[in-house]
Amino acid sequence: MNIKKPSFALLMLLVVGLWAVPSIATEQHEDPTEALVREIAKTLRCAVCQNQSIYESNSDLAKDMLSVIRTKVAAGEPESAIRDYFFQRYGDYIYLEPTAQGGNRLLWIGPFIALILGALALFSALKKWQPSQSRPPEVDKDAFRNRLKSEMDKID
């Protein structure tokens, strides 16, 4: 039994090998770790490109960085650690999505503050612009004017 085991294994290997030859030439699946690689690589900037991610760039540096990510993902490192590895070496520059720290907060909340301030200003202006005495809109008064008005309103 003990002696037979290796030869049995060899035989199995041969069988599997024979079976595998056509199977290699048939359906291929993406490496399951590739999805994580992609997720990480798409958030990191190819350092020598203009706003392209490591995943999307064709430059040599990006390709080598991608293979570094692959090695690390294959070694089981978590996403945050891999992202941090690049951050430690290349700084803020490497993140396509700027962090929400320090001055960068302006970037994240600035537009929404401007939107709220603008809306408030607009509301107060609308109130100011309304004629003081709130007469009912003349719309319902006269059938003629009503129709003409709605026609006119469609125009332009």
Place this chain on the structure above:
Amino acid sequence: MWIEIAHFATIVALLLTLLQTSAPVVGVNMQRPVWIRVGRQASFMAAGLLTLAIMGVVISFLNHDFSVKYVAEHASRSLPMFYLTTALWGGHEGSLLFWAWLMALFTAIAVGWHWSTHARSIPWVLSILGAVTSGFLILVLFLSSPFERLTDPPFDGQDLNPLLQDPGMVFHPPFLYMGYVGFAIPFAFAVAALINGRITDEWILATRRWTLFSWAMLTTGIIFGAYWAYYELGWGGYWAWDPVENASFMPWLIATAFLHSVMVQERRRMFKIWNLFLIITTFALSLLGTFLVRSGVLSSVHAFASDPGRGVYILMFMAVVLLFSFGLLVFRADRLRTEVRLESPFSMEAAFLFNNLFLVIAGLTVLLGTLYPLAVETFGSSKVTVGAPYYNKVFIPIMLGILLLMGVGPLLVWRGVQMKSLLQSLTKPAMVGLAGAGLSLLVVVNHPYGAITVGLVLFVIHAHMTDVWHGIKKRMSNTGEGMTVALMGLFTRNKRRYGGFIVHFGILMMAMGFVGSGLFQEEKNLVLAQGDHVVIGRWKLVFEKIIDVEGKNWKAQEAVIQVEGPAGAFTLHPQKRVYQDHQMPTTEAAIFSGIREDLYVVLGDAVTETTWAFRIYRNPLVSWIWNGSGIMALGILFALLQGRRLSRKIAEKGTVELERGT
């Protein structure tokens, strides 16, 4: 020979544009109309001479005159004729000349058209446009001349950048430039109105078509850029939020705001200062985009060296234009102030104001994201990147707000409806939208933004359809027309409004394309040997072989891939191309484009002798973006058909009908 003719023509054109700038000012101040006519003739002649200059450069390209530095750097003997012609705008120098030519041409057309109808504005329009054109011509002649000769001409040129040898890139710049330059005309009329200090709306009426036309060109140019990125760059996407892309998108956003708010001024004579601000900002952002792209302030490490002298000049030029026009606006504002009366917050006017708020904030967001890295680098000690993930998070919610307003718009009328009736008309579309959002969240869309977009798209469509339907019904009962005739009548009677509706419909289609391709893209990155097959979505791809193919000026390795899928069996041929005289290979993605999804295959590097890396994407609904933009173009064309005086005619007719008592 030809390049000297072009050079000489440009020099004379510069002198003429300087005359065009100064003569009308003299004419106005000394009450001598003859000088204004001199300015007009100068602008006509400058346009003619610059046309000659453009022809001279193009002929130098066609003659393979490699003693011309610009030709030697952007063409080669093997370059196909088509790209030889368009290589004119393949580099800085030629693009700037092209820009100046368009500027002179548009000036001449505008002056010819509006000469008699806008006598008061024309001198200033001539002068302002002349100043802008001469600013560009000085740049062309002294800092980035396409006319330079080489003392030792090479036998063959360095060829056009392979990435630019693509139809998408051929059409992208001219449309973009036509958009930028087109906005110079309303800008000039606006500044002329400010100088005149006359509170007339003449500039708005004069430039309505220019605005629509320029907006259409800018839109088309941006879409061509996206199309090019999708077909040529081979990364499966179409928009990267690159500073260069942002540079064209910012003026588009502000111009869109202008397009809407200008209607308020036409109808209600309000928001004059706001409209002046918007059009000046649109043109200013076009210049700013040029500065960003041409001066190299935002270029990345190891990018090709930029010329600091050129950057300094464009900056000074921009500073003069910006400070002059915004300064004028600020100092003349009080004189232009008019009383604003808004009867109701539930009115078209108010809706347009909120639309403007969102669009301007959207533009500011892009500006902030584009300039922030520059500011950090200049005032701080570090460098940051603001890339696509940022915009996807911050920009999209703002755009969703605009979509919401787009749906509310048609339910409102000028001067306002009562809240009760607004709520009534809102109910149905809102319910449809909510149901759609909920349903899509349950069935397919697993992203909140996606579900909201689907809901809003349904909401907007419903609101627009209701409006059209009411219009048709009213027409049918009034005139007894059939439905189709009534629909045609309704649309042709007010081409601008319904052209706008068609544009909205195109935007909705594009929005669906963004959701589909942005949230449902599936991609596989794998290594295939000959005979292997891959299944992605409903498609089965078999990698048959690699063959060598050859074009006029390139050689390529081409993968032959048999595809079986719902659309039948076909073959895809992704290539890895190497152009003559260029080291870097370019990827030519093979794309099967369908209504439901695109199949997008990119050939990567050889891994071993018999295996190759591939990237295979399934991009749902991408074709909706291109089709949607086509519908937008149709809508704009339809709106452009509207004559200038139409609204008044109809108004008069309405009054007559009223008096008759019908």
Place this chain on the structure above:
Amino acid sequence: MKNLWKVILLSVVVIILVLFALGLENDPRNIPSPLVGRPAPLFSAPALDDGPPIVMESFRGRWLLVNFWGSWCGSCVREHSYLIELARKTAKRNDFVMIGVDFKDTKEGGRSFLASLGNPGYRHVFDPDQKVAIDWGVYGAPETYLVDPTGIVRYKQVGPLYDGWFEQIALPIMEKKP
């Protein structure tokens, strides 16, 4: 209050123009390295001369100049004569040592580069897939790091070294920290 918008508008325009004016001076190549002030990444990597692998830790106790280069890089040619001179000048110092990292390169390429331009005499790491270069946060070539005797990165030079660089930049840093 009524004129507030005027002030805001004009100051925004001026701020953007000033930003551009100052921004024109920016050097796009100058990307500050977060490694400065922190321990240099360790490595034990194969050598270009096929000798024993080069180990980072073996340089402890001495100042270390790490020069990243490649035979594909034009500016490296310009810098090379200075490197030879610097190696010769500092050969007598026993507190200073230099190494090179030939990255993104072929062995033949790197060796013929040294053969034709002269070998400065120190050893070179051979890093064809940029493992070491990426570990050090390198963008392009040439880039040079100055590491102190305790293994902390003290300075990063992006772009070629120039005549007098050692005296102007390196020596003051080395003397500040006894």
